[in-house]
Amino acid sequence: MPVFVKQRLLSTLGLSAAVLSCAVLAPPALARSHRHRGCAHAGAAVGSISRQALKRAVVCLVNQQRRERGLPALRENKRLDRSAQGWTNTMVRHDSFTHGSNFAARISAVGFDWSAAGENIATGFSTPRQVVAAWMASAGHCQNILSPQFSQLGTGVDRKGVRGYGGPSTWTQDFALPMGARAPSHNSGPADGCPYG
Numbered sequence: 001m002p003v004f005v006k007q008r009l010l011s012t013l014g015l016s017a018a019v020l021s022c023a024v025l026a027p028p029a030l031a032r033s034h035r036h037r038g039c040a041h042a043g044a045a046v047g048s049i050s051r052q053a054l055k056r057a058v059v060c061l062v063n064q065q066r067r068e069r070g071l072p073a074l075r076e077n078k079r080l081d082r083s084a085q086g087w088t089n090t091m092v093r094h095d096s097f098t099h100g101s102n103f104a105a106r107i108s109a110v111g112f113d114w115s116a117a118g119e120n121i122a123t124g125f126s127t128p129r130q131v132v133a134a135w136m137a138s139a140g141h142c143q144n145i146l147s148p149q150f151s152q153l154g155t156g157v158d159r160k161g162v163r164g165y166g167g168p169s170t171w172t173q174d175f176a177l178p179m180g181a182r183a184p185s186h187n188s189g190p191a192d193g194c195p196y197g
Contacts, residue, residue: 039064042129046169047159055081055155057128058173062145062153065136069146069190074175079112080154084172086110087121088156092170097123097162107174116183118144118175124167131171133197142194148185150175 039060041053055076063073083106091097100106103119120141125131135141144150156172177183 039128043127045126046157051085051157054128054157058132058155058157058171059153061128061132062173065132065145065196066190069193070187071146071148071190072151072184074150074153077112077152077154077176079110080107080152080174080176081156082154083107083110083112084119084154084156084174086156087119087174088158088170088172091121091123091162091172092158092160095163097121097165097170103174107176112176113179114176115179115181116147116149116175116177118147118150120144120171120173120175122171123162123165123169125171126168131169135173137195137197139195142196143191144173144175146191146194147175148187148191149177149183151177151181151184 039057041049041057042061044054044057046054059074059076066073087100087103087106090100099119099121104114104117107114107117120135122131122134122141125134132145135145152175154174154176156174158170159168160170161168162170
């Protein structure tokens with residue numbers, strides 16, 4: 001069964017834009033990559049290690065993708081983690097694979113005052129390596145991961161998938177730039193080159 005991944009990007013930096021894309025990706029076997037060897041637990045299955053270890057693996061893999069393309073690493077943010085985990089829990093509880101009506105309001109609700117925000121969601125991928133590789137192979141998700149605007153990242157994961165989309169696990173990434181902060185880079189070349197993989 002195919003795996004579905006959705007992405008939405010919202011920016012309030014003068015250019016308000018919203019993009020919602022749905023991509024049907026090949027089964028997770030496609031998502032194998034040898035360049036991610038340096039991240040602990042990148043190949044660990046959801047349910048075999050702690051949620052925190054899975055989140056750290058995703059952050060490590062995302063930052064590898066950024067460093068390989070000359071972008072600064074994103075910092076993990078506890079508030080964004082709460083937003084991402086809360087939404088992951090909601091999608092699993094309601095068997096609903098969506099960004100909802102306003103993902104940016106969820107980021108604000110955890111107390112994160114942002115000037116730019118983005119979100120990636122996925123279901124059906126059983127390891128951090130698989131989900132990051134799938135996001136990198138999808139233009140909109142890849143653009144969030146490689147956005148020069150974002151400086152911080154939160155991750156959510158649940159061992160259950162959303163029914164009807166196949167496979168185990170559900171994932172959320174929330175990206176943001178704090179209000180008043182400068183974008184950490186102006187190098188949009190890597191994001192313009194998406195997708196990769």
